[in-house]
Amino acid sequence: MPSEHGLLSQTFRIHxxxxxxxxxxxxxxxxxxxxxxxxxxxTVFNSLTGLRQHTxxxxxxxxxxxxxxxxxxxxxxxxxxxxxxxxLLSTSEDEEIARNFILFGQPDxxxxxxxxxxxERNLNLTLQILEITPNAVLCLNLMDEAKRKGIKINEKAxxxxxxxxxxxxxxRYGDGMEALLYAIEQVATDAWPTQQxxxxxxxxxxxxxxxxxxxxxxxxxxxxxxxxxxxxRLLEGDERVVDALKNDxxxxxxxxxxxxxxxxxxELDVLNTNEASS
Amino acid sequence: MAPLSNLRQGKSSVIxxxxxxxxxxxxxxxxxxxxxxxxxxxxxxNSATGEPxxxxxLGSVIALRKEQTDFIFTLED
Ligand SMILES: Nc1nc2c(ncn2[C@@H]2O[C@H](COP(=O)(O)OP(=O)(O)OP(=O)(O)O)[C@@H](O)[C@H]2O)c(=O)[nH]1
Ligand SMILES: [Mg+2]
Numbered sequence: 372m373p374s375e376h377g378l379l380s381q382t383f384r385i386h387x388x389x390x391x392x393x394x395x396x397x398x399x400x401x402x403x404x405x406x407x408x409x410x411x412x413x414t415v416f417n418s419l420t421g422l423r424q425h426t427x428x429x430x431x432x433x434x435x436x437x438x439x440x441x442x443x444x445x446x447x448x449x450x451x452x453x454x455x456x457x458x459l460l461s462t463s464e465d466e467e468i469a470r471n472f473i474l475f476g477q478p479d480x481x482x483x484x485x486x487x488x489x490x491e492r493n494l495n496l497t498l499q500i501l502e503i504t505p506n507a508v509l510c511l512n513l514m515d516e517a518k519r520k521g522i523k524i525n526e527k528a529x530x531x532x533x534x535x536x537x538x539x540x541x542x543r544y545g546d547g548m549e550a551l552l553y554a555i556e557q558v559a560t561d562a563w564p565t566q567q568x569x570x571x572x573x574x575x576x577x578x579x580x581x582x583x584x585x586x587x588x589x590x591x592x593x594x595x596x597x598x599x600x601x602x603x604r605l606l607e608g609d610e611r612v613v614d615a616l617k618n619d620x621x622x623x624x625x626x627x628x629x630x631x632x633x634x635x636x637x638e639l640d641v642l643n644t645n646e647a648s649s
Numbered sequence: 650m651a652p653l654s655n656l657r658q659g660k661s662s663v664i665x666x667x668x669x670x671x672x673x674x675x676x677x678x679x680x681x682x683x684x685x686x687x688x689x690x691x692x693x694x695n696s697a698t699g700e701p702x703x704x705x706x707l708g709s710v711i712a713l714r715k716e717q718t719d720f721i722f723t724l725e726d
Contacts, residue, residue: 457681457682458677458678458681460674460677460678460681462678486708488708489707489708489709491683491707492683492707492708492709495681495683607673607674608673608674609674610674
């Protein structure tokens with residue numbers, strides 16, 4: 372069966388969007404695709420890059436990070452598709468791949484793809500992400516399903532409360548992609564007036580401990596971002612994060628994102644085979 | 650109040666409390682999955698061996714083990 376997305380992503384065209392596939396030699400901005408499982412992240416990725424990351428319930432589940440590229444107006448973007456996760460407190464290997472990139476991959480824009488029919492569930496991860504970065508866009512996807520179920524969303528109110536652009540889309544049919552690109556551009560180029568909104572205030576004592584741990588971490592790993600998040604996990608006794616520190620995993624982490632993900636070559640092979648046979 | 654493990658298949662109820670026996674990372678994980686007081690939960694089906702059981706909460710189906718459902722409480726159905 373030919374992939375429905377292969378067809379759709381070829382017919383879908385936006386003025387000033389160039390799908391660059393795996394053409395990843397240089398870019399101006401990095402976009403990370405975050406969200407709960409099965410919300411359409413890979414579908415958005417395919418629409419923008421022209422690639423054919425597997426989509427669907429099963430076996431379409433994304434288990435590793437995949438990278439692609441597109442250009443929009445004057446800028447080139449690297450976009451990173453990630454496995455779905457309900458939380459940044461990951462419990463499985465694929466969730467950890469997602470959370471590591473969101474926390475330590477230093478994306479310029481985190482594009483949160485949410486299921487508009489399960490907004491409450493999806494806002495949990497959204498708020499966790501906004502605690503670590505205000506440079507995000509919320510994409511309310513599956514709007515066709517939401518409409519069918521009679522769900523109405525006041526996206527203006529949501530946008531005001533969250534402080535980030537909120538865009539409604541039906542990625543399967545390419546609806547809303549142009550508005551989404553515009554929002555990505557706004558946040559990437561700092562044209563959007565972002566501000567850190569979701570800093571949770573903690574008791575002074577705890578704040579002191581966080582600071583102490585943070586300065587230790589910064590001494591060990593001068594370039595490591597989100598040390599506050601790590602400090603909080605250490606204070607909670609998060610075993611996975613304690614282990615990561617013990618095993619010095621944070622030192623290799625930043626560099627690992629400069630290397631292409633493992634399955635990129637497989638992706639290239641698929642493209643080459645397709646080209647050769649057509 | 651009744652433990653979630655008593656909720657019959659096909660029935661829904663509202664979560665009233667997560668017991669103190671579930672703490673730390675485990676408790677946080679449940680909250681992240683949408684198990685929190687006030688959320689409506691439905692017992693959908695059981696796996697072949699009876700455990701874990703599948704529940705729908707906030708529009709998604711999740712699997713919970715008896716060690717969890719014994720300590721999650723719901724209003725009577
Ligand atoms: N009706 C509808 N279906 C969509 C839409 N966007 C994506 N889908 C479908 O939803 C399913 C999941 O899409 P994916 O793109 O694989 O979702 P994902 O977020 O990458 O999933 P994971 O990688 O498992 O987290 C696929 O069958 C898509 O065709 C949409 O806007 N409307
Ligand atoms: Mg995917």
